[in-house]
Amino acid sequence: MKTNKILSIGVMILCFIQFSSAQEITEENYLKIDQEIWGQYERDMQQISEYYQKHPEKKDSLIVASDQVLAIASKKNKEAAMKYASVPSGLQRLYMVRLDISKDILLSILKSLPEDMQMSPYGKSLFYHIESEQIKEGSAYYDFKATDTEGKDFVLSSLKGKNILLLYGGLGCMGKIGRDYLNEIYQETNRDHFEIVVYCPNSDLENLQKVRIEYPCGFLLISDFQQDHTPVKILYGAQATPTCFFIDQQGIVKMKTTGLHQDRVNQLLEKIR
Numbered sequence: 722m723k724t725n726k727i728l729s730i731g732v733m734i735l736c737f738i739q740f741s742s743a744q745e746i747t748e749e750n751y752l753k754i755d756q757e758i759w760g761q762y763e764r765d766m767q768q769i770s771e772y773y774q775k776h777p778e779k780k781d782s783l784i785v786a787s788d789q790v791l792a793i794a795s796k797k798n799k800e801a802a803m804k805y806a807s808v809p810s811g812l813q814r815l816y817m818v819r820l821d822i823s824k825d826i827l828l829s830i831l832k833s834l835p836e837d838m839q840m841s842p843y844g845k846s847l848f849y850h851i852e853s854e855q856i857k858e859g860s861a862y863y864d865f866k867a868t869d870t871e872g873k874d875f876v877l878s879s880l881k882g883k884n885i886l887l888l889y890g891g892l893g894c895m896g897k898i899g900r901d902y903l904n905e906i907y908q909e910t911n912r913d914h915f916e917i918v919v920y921c922p923n924s925d926l927e928n929l930q931k932v933r934i935e936y937p938c939g940f941l942l943i944s945d946f947q948q949d950h951t952p953v954k955i956l957y958g959a960q961a962t963p964t965c966f967f968i969d970q971q972g973i974v975k976m977k978t979t980g981l982h983q984d985r986v987n988q989l990l991e992k993i994r
Contacts (some may be wrong), residue, residue, distance in 0.1 A: 751805035755814070758801065762794040795821075806830050807838060816843045816850075816949065820960045824851045846950045855958030858977050862887075862968045863956045867943040870933045872926055875943045880916050882970055884993050886986060888919045889953065891963020892936045899963075899981045900936055906990060907940050914970075914993055916941065922948045922962075 744750060766787065773783050799818045803826075805811030812834070819827060828851050831839055838844050856863055862885075864878045877885075892900060907917050917940035923929045929944050945951050953959070957966065960979075967976035967989045976985050 746805055746807055748808040748810055751801065751808050751811045754801050754805070755798075755810070758794055758797045762790060765790045803830060807834050809841075809843075812838060812841065812843045812847075813949075816847055817960070819847060819850050820855075820958060827851055842950055846955060849952075850955050853956055856956060856966070856974055856977065857958070858974055860974050862966075862972045862974055863952070865945065865951075865953050865956075867920065867945045867953075868926060868929070869941060869943050870926075870930050875941070877918070880918070881972065883913070884915045884970055884989075885966075885968040886915070886917045887957075887966040887968060888917075888981070889957060889959035889962060889964040889966075890920065890922050891961075891965075891981070892919060892921075892932065894962050895981050900938070902981070902983055903940065904938055906986070907938070910990065910994070915990070918943060919963075920944060920951075920953050922951065922954070924948060 769783050769786055769790070773780065795818075798814070799821055802811055802814035802818055803822070806815045815822075815827070815830065827847060831844060831847055831851075834844065839848075854860075862877065864876065867875045867877075869875045877887075886903075886906075903917060919940065919942050921929055921932050921942055921944045923932065923944045923946060925946055929942060929946075932942055945953065957964065958977075963981055965976065965978045965981055965986075966974050967986060969975050969989075975989055976982075978985060
Protein backbone atom coordinates (compact mmCIF):
# COMPACT_ATOMS: atom_id res chain seq x y z
CA MET A 722 0.00 0.00 0.00
CA LYS A 723 1.46 3.35 -1.02
CA THR A 724 1.35 6.50 1.05
CA ASN A 725 -0.54 8.41 -1.64
CA LYS A 726 -3.28 5.80 -1.42
CA ILE A 727 -3.54 6.42 2.30
CA LEU A 728 -3.71 10.16 1.68
CA SER A 729 -6.60 9.65 -0.70
CA ILE A 730 -8.74 7.76 1.80
CA GLY A 731 -10.62 10.90 2.80
CA VAL A 732 -11.45 11.62 -0.85
CA MET A 733 -12.52 8.06 -1.60
CA ILE A 734 -15.01 7.87 1.26
CA LEU A 735 -16.75 11.11 0.32
CA CYS A 736 -19.22 8.99 -1.61
CA PHE A 737 -19.47 6.03 0.75
CA ILE A 738 -22.94 7.08 1.83
CA GLN A 739 -25.69 8.74 -0.21
CA PHE A 740 -28.30 11.00 1.30
CA SER A 741 -31.12 10.38 -1.15
CA SER A 742 -33.91 12.94 -1.02
CA ALA A 743 -36.36 10.06 -1.33
CA GLN A 744 -35.00 8.28 1.74
CA GLU A 745 -37.55 8.10 4.52
CA ILE A 746 -36.72 10.09 7.64
CA THR A 747 -36.97 7.51 10.40
CA GLU A 748 -35.09 6.69 13.57
CA GLU A 749 -34.10 3.35 12.06
CA ASN A 750 -32.65 4.94 8.93
CA TYR A 751 -30.72 7.51 10.94
CA LEU A 752 -29.18 4.87 13.20
CA LYS A 753 -28.20 2.85 10.13
CA ILE A 754 -26.48 5.85 8.56
CA ASP A 755 -24.76 6.73 11.82
CA GLN A 756 -23.44 3.18 12.09
CA GLU A 757 -22.15 3.31 8.52
CA ILE A 758 -20.37 6.63 9.10
CA TRP A 759 -18.48 5.52 12.19
CA GLY A 760 -17.99 1.97 10.99
CA GLN A 761 -16.23 3.30 7.90
CA TYR A 762 -14.20 5.66 10.09
CA GLU A 763 -13.02 2.81 12.31
CA ARG A 764 -12.11 0.64 9.32
CA ASP A 765 -10.09 3.42 7.69
CA MET A 766 -8.31 4.25 10.94
CA GLN A 767 -7.50 0.56 11.46
CA GLN A 768 -6.05 0.44 7.94
CA ILE A 769 -3.87 3.47 8.68
CA SER A 770 -2.75 1.95 11.99
CA GLU A 771 -1.75 -1.31 10.32
CA TYR A 772 0.17 0.54 7.64
CA TYR A 773 2.00 2.57 10.30
CA GLN A 774 3.14 -0.64 12.01
CA LYS A 775 4.89 -1.63 8.78
CA HIS A 776 6.05 1.84 7.73
CA PRO A 777 6.68 4.05 10.80
CA GLU A 778 8.79 6.34 8.61
CA LYS A 779 5.52 7.49 7.00
CA LYS A 780 4.21 8.88 10.28
CA ASP A 781 3.76 12.47 9.10
CA SER A 782 1.82 11.45 5.99
CA LEU A 783 -0.31 9.07 8.01
CA ILE A 784 -1.20 11.80 10.50
CA VAL A 785 -2.45 13.87 7.57
CA ALA A 786 -4.44 10.88 6.33
CA SER A 787 -5.94 10.35 9.79
CA ASP A 788 -7.01 13.98 9.96
CA GLN A 789 -8.65 13.64 6.56
CA VAL A 790 -10.57 10.55 7.61
CA LEU A 791 -11.81 12.28 10.77
CA ALA A 792 -12.78 15.41 8.85
CA ILE A 793 -14.85 13.41 6.37
CA ALA A 794 -16.57 11.41 9.11
CA SER A 795 -17.32 14.59 11.05
CA LYS A 796 -18.77 16.25 7.96
CA LYS A 797 -21.05 13.28 7.26
CA ASN A 798 -21.97 13.13 10.95
CA LYS A 799 -23.08 16.77 10.87
CA GLU A 800 -24.97 16.36 7.60
CA ALA A 801 -26.85 13.33 8.93
CA ALA A 802 -27.77 15.16 12.14
CA MET A 803 -29.13 18.11 10.18
CA LYS A 804 -31.17 15.92 7.84
CA TYR A 805 -32.56 13.61 10.55
CA ALA A 806 -33.19 16.24 13.23
CA SER A 807 -36.88 15.29 13.29
CA VAL A 808 -36.13 11.89 14.86
CA PRO A 809 -34.92 11.58 18.49
CA SER A 810 -31.37 10.34 17.84
CA GLY A 811 -30.88 12.82 15.02
CA LEU A 812 -31.93 15.74 17.22
CA GLN A 813 -29.64 14.53 19.98
CA ARG A 814 -26.73 14.37 17.54
CA LEU A 815 -27.59 17.84 16.22
CA TYR A 816 -27.16 19.10 19.77
CA MET A 817 -23.82 17.31 20.03
CA VAL A 818 -22.48 19.07 16.91
CA ARG A 819 -24.18 22.41 17.59
CA LEU A 820 -20.89 24.32 17.82
CA ASP A 821 -20.05 23.33 14.25
CA ILE A 822 -23.27 24.76 12.79
CA SER A 823 -24.27 28.41 12.58
CA LYS A 824 -27.05 29.49 14.91
CA ASP A 825 -29.13 30.74 11.97
CA ILE A 826 -29.10 27.27 10.43
CA LEU A 827 -29.84 25.62 13.77
CA LEU A 828 -32.78 27.93 14.34
CA SER A 829 -34.13 27.24 10.85
CA ILE A 830 -33.91 23.49 11.43
CA LEU A 831 -35.57 23.71 14.83
CA LYS A 832 -38.46 25.82 13.58
CA SER A 833 -39.13 23.24 10.87
CA LEU A 834 -39.58 20.46 13.43
CA PRO A 835 -42.87 19.31 14.96
CA GLU A 836 -43.75 21.18 18.15
CA ASP A 837 -43.18 18.13 20.35
CA MET A 838 -39.60 17.87 19.05
CA GLN A 839 -39.01 21.58 19.59
CA MET A 840 -40.22 21.21 23.18
CA SER A 841 -38.22 18.04 23.86
CA PRO A 842 -35.18 18.28 26.19
CA TYR A 843 -32.73 18.46 23.28
CA GLY A 844 -34.94 20.91 21.41
CA LYS A 845 -35.08 23.22 24.44
CA SER A 846 -31.33 22.94 25.00
CA LEU A 847 -30.67 23.86 21.37
CA PHE A 848 -32.89 26.92 21.70
CA TYR A 849 -30.99 27.85 24.87
CA HIS A 850 -27.70 27.53 22.98
CA ILE A 851 -29.02 29.71 20.14
CA GLU A 852 -30.39 32.40 22.44
CA SER A 853 -27.31 32.65 24.67
CA GLU A 854 -23.77 33.84 24.08
CA GLN A 855 -21.14 31.17 24.66
CA ILE A 856 -18.12 32.00 26.77
CA LYS A 857 -14.85 32.56 24.93
CA GLU A 858 -11.42 33.83 25.91
CA GLY A 859 -11.84 37.34 27.29
CA SER A 860 -15.40 36.73 28.50
CA ALA A 861 -16.47 37.06 32.11
CA TYR A 862 -17.07 33.68 33.69
CA TYR A 863 -20.57 32.25 34.09
CA ASP A 864 -21.56 31.50 37.68
CA PHE A 865 -23.38 28.25 38.37
CA LYS A 866 -24.60 26.07 41.21
CA ALA A 867 -23.69 22.42 41.64
CA THR A 868 -23.06 19.71 44.25
CA ASP A 869 -19.70 18.35 45.40
CA THR A 870 -18.81 14.72 46.17
CA GLU A 871 -19.80 15.20 49.83
CA GLY A 872 -23.29 16.25 48.78
CA LYS A 873 -22.67 19.89 49.72
CA ASP A 874 -23.85 22.82 47.65
CA PHE A 875 -21.21 24.47 45.49
CA VAL A 876 -21.30 27.83 43.74
CA LEU A 877 -18.47 28.82 41.41
CA SER A 878 -18.58 32.39 42.71
CA SER A 879 -17.58 31.05 46.15
CA LEU A 880 -14.06 30.95 44.67
CA LYS A 881 -14.16 34.66 43.81
CA GLY A 882 -10.70 36.23 44.01
CA LYS A 883 -8.92 32.98 43.14
CA ASN A 884 -7.55 31.70 39.86
CA ILE A 885 -9.54 28.68 38.71
CA LEU A 886 -8.78 25.88 36.29
CA LEU A 887 -12.26 24.69 35.34
CA LEU A 888 -12.62 21.48 33.34
CA TYR A 889 -15.75 20.18 31.69
CA GLY A 890 -15.35 16.42 32.16
CA GLY A 891 -12.48 14.48 30.66
CA LEU A 892 -10.71 12.84 33.61
CA GLY A 893 -10.91 9.53 31.78
CA CYS A 894 -10.15 10.95 28.34
CA MET A 895 -6.97 12.73 29.42
CA GLY A 896 -5.35 9.52 30.65
CA LYS A 897 -3.02 8.99 33.58
CA ILE A 898 -0.52 11.58 32.30
CA GLY A 899 -3.16 14.30 32.36
CA ARG A 900 -4.49 13.29 35.77
CA ASP A 901 -0.98 13.14 37.22
CA TYR A 902 -0.38 16.63 35.87
CA LEU A 903 -3.51 17.98 37.55
CA ASN A 904 -2.56 16.38 40.86
CA GLU A 905 0.97 17.78 40.54
CA ILE A 906 -0.06 21.38 39.94
CA TYR A 907 -2.69 21.09 42.67
CA GLN A 908 -0.01 20.06 45.17
CA GLU A 909 2.42 22.76 44.01
CA THR A 910 -0.04 25.68 44.27
CA ASN A 911 -1.59 27.57 47.15
CA ARG A 912 -5.32 27.13 47.77
CA ASP A 913 -5.56 30.81 48.65
CA HIS A 914 -4.72 31.66 45.05
CA PHE A 915 -5.63 28.67 42.86
CA GLU A 916 -8.29 25.97 42.63
CA ILE A 917 -8.99 23.14 40.22
CA VAL A 918 -12.67 22.37 39.60
CA VAL A 919 -13.84 19.49 37.41
CA TYR A 920 -17.48 19.50 36.33
CA CYS A 921 -18.50 15.86 35.89
CA PRO A 922 -21.53 15.18 33.66
CA ASN A 923 -22.95 12.54 36.01
CA SER A 924 -26.57 11.62 36.62
CA ASP A 925 -26.54 11.52 40.43
CA LEU A 926 -24.43 11.90 43.56
CA GLU A 927 -23.58 8.20 43.76
CA ASN A 928 -22.02 8.24 40.30
CA LEU A 929 -20.18 11.48 41.08
CA GLN A 930 -18.67 9.85 44.17
CA LYS A 931 -17.54 6.90 42.02
CA VAL A 932 -15.46 9.35 39.95
CA ARG A 933 -13.54 10.32 43.10
CA ILE A 934 -12.86 6.65 43.84
CA GLU A 935 -11.81 5.87 40.28
CA TYR A 936 -9.62 8.99 39.94
CA PRO A 937 -8.29 9.89 43.42
CA CYS A 938 -7.58 13.61 43.72
CA GLY A 939 -7.73 16.47 46.19
CA PHE A 940 -9.37 19.03 43.93
CA LEU A 941 -13.08 19.68 43.55
CA LEU A 942 -15.35 17.33 41.61
CA ILE A 943 -18.80 18.77 41.12
CA SER A 944 -21.99 18.27 39.10
CA ASP A 945 -25.54 19.60 38.80
CA PHE A 946 -26.64 16.19 37.46
CA GLN A 947 -28.27 17.73 34.38
CA GLN A 948 -25.79 15.97 32.06
CA ASP A 949 -26.23 17.13 28.44
CA HIS A 950 -28.69 19.84 29.43
CA THR A 951 -26.59 21.60 32.04
CA PRO A 952 -26.10 25.35 31.56
CA VAL A 953 -22.40 24.67 32.15
CA LYS A 954 -22.17 22.76 28.87
CA ILE A 955 -24.36 25.19 26.96
CA LEU A 956 -23.10 28.56 28.20
CA TYR A 957 -19.45 27.56 28.35
CA GLY A 958 -19.70 26.12 24.84
CA ALA A 959 -18.29 22.75 25.87
CA GLN A 960 -18.64 19.98 23.32
CA ALA A 961 -15.64 17.67 23.79
CA THR A 962 -14.21 16.42 27.08
CA PRO A 963 -12.20 17.84 28.57
CA THR A 964 -12.89 21.43 27.63
CA CYS A 965 -10.65 23.54 29.84
CA PHE A 966 -11.00 27.11 31.10
CA PHE A 967 -8.53 29.18 33.09
CA ILE A 968 -10.37 31.92 34.99
CA ASP A 969 -8.31 34.67 36.59
CA GLN A 970 -8.86 36.46 39.90
CA GLN A 971 -11.08 39.06 38.22
CA GLY A 972 -13.35 36.35 36.83
CA ILE A 973 -12.12 36.67 33.23
CA VAL A 974 -11.64 33.56 31.10
CA LYS A 975 -7.99 33.74 30.01
CA MET A 976 -7.90 30.33 28.32
CA LYS A 977 -10.41 28.06 26.63
CA THR A 978 -9.10 24.87 25.03
CA THR A 979 -10.37 21.54 23.80
CA GLY A 980 -8.14 19.12 25.65
CA LEU A 981 -5.75 19.80 28.52
CA HIS A 982 -3.00 22.02 27.10
CA GLN A 983 -0.34 21.82 29.78
CA ASP A 984 1.93 24.45 28.21
CA ARG A 985 -0.80 27.10 28.27
CA VAL A 986 -1.80 26.23 31.82
CA ASN A 987 1.84 26.41 32.93
CA GLN A 988 2.24 29.85 31.34
CA LEU A 989 -0.76 31.16 33.25
CA LEU A 990 0.36 29.53 36.50
CA GLU A 991 3.77 31.19 36.21
CA LYS A 992 2.05 34.56 36.51
CA ILE A 993 0.52 33.70 39.90
CA ARG A 994 3.41 31.81 41.50
